Amino acid sequence: MTDHDSRPVPSNAAAPGLLSALASYRTARQELLETMALSGSNRDPLAEVAEHLVLALWGGRLAESRVQANYDLVSADGQFVQVKYLANPLGSWPNEHTVRSISGVDWYALVIYEAFEVTGVLAFPPALAEICTALGKRHPGQSTSLQFTRRNWWAIRDDVETYRRLGMRVWLPPFH
Numbered sequence: 001m002t003d004h005d006s007r008p009v010p011s012n013a014a015a016p017g018l019l020s021a022l023a024s025y026r027t028a029r030q031e032l033l034e035t036m037a038l039s040g041s042n043r044d045p046l047a048e049v050a051e052h053l054v055l056a057l058w059g060g061r062l063a064e065s066r067v068q069a070n071y072d073l074v075s076a077d078g079q080f081v082q083v084k085y086l087a088n089p090l091g092s093w094p095n096e097h098t099v100r101s102i103s104g105v106d107w108y109a110l111v112i113y114e115a116f117e118v119t120g121v122l123a124f125p126p127a128l129a130e131i132c133t134a135l136g137k138r139h140p141g142q143s144t145s146l147q148f149t150r151r152n153w154w155a156i157r158d159d160v161e162t163y164r165r166l167g168m169r170v171w172l173p174p175f176h
Helices: 012-035 045-058 129-135 150-158 160-165
Strands: 080-088 097-100 107-114 117-124 145-148 169-171
Touching (some): 117 150, 129 145, 145 150
Parallel strands (some): 080 107
Antiparallel strands (some): 097 145, 107 117
16 A cells, blocks of 8 residues: 555554554653753754754753744853754755744754754854855845755855854864
């Protein structure tokens, strides 16, 4: 039996295997969330890790509400930081991300996951035009948005100092 995408649909015989895999995931997830003192969280664990990683790298404090709009943490110097993530496999990137300037928010941090490994953390200032120009972007609204792609990641990763001079903050592994 297949679904509308012609992908195999697991038969009822696969249910025990799925439930066993879910039990393994549940144990690992609980351990991860306990590390962040969030054992009761039902939020996406990649989002939780992204916020806590940016907090560990930047310093400061998490926002009062973990699900509020606009920002996720306040830096040690009082700046508001929105934290998002972009997850892709190691090969091609089926997912891309639009970085946006947010009124009242000082930084837009993007955690890059490749094959569930953090390969970088980027923080963008609200003014994005110079960064878009350096990346050769052609989309509209470049002063307040950046359509972030794999090629952009490679450009920043491979020339960190140029993008730091344009006002970005960039962290690459190993993270200390």
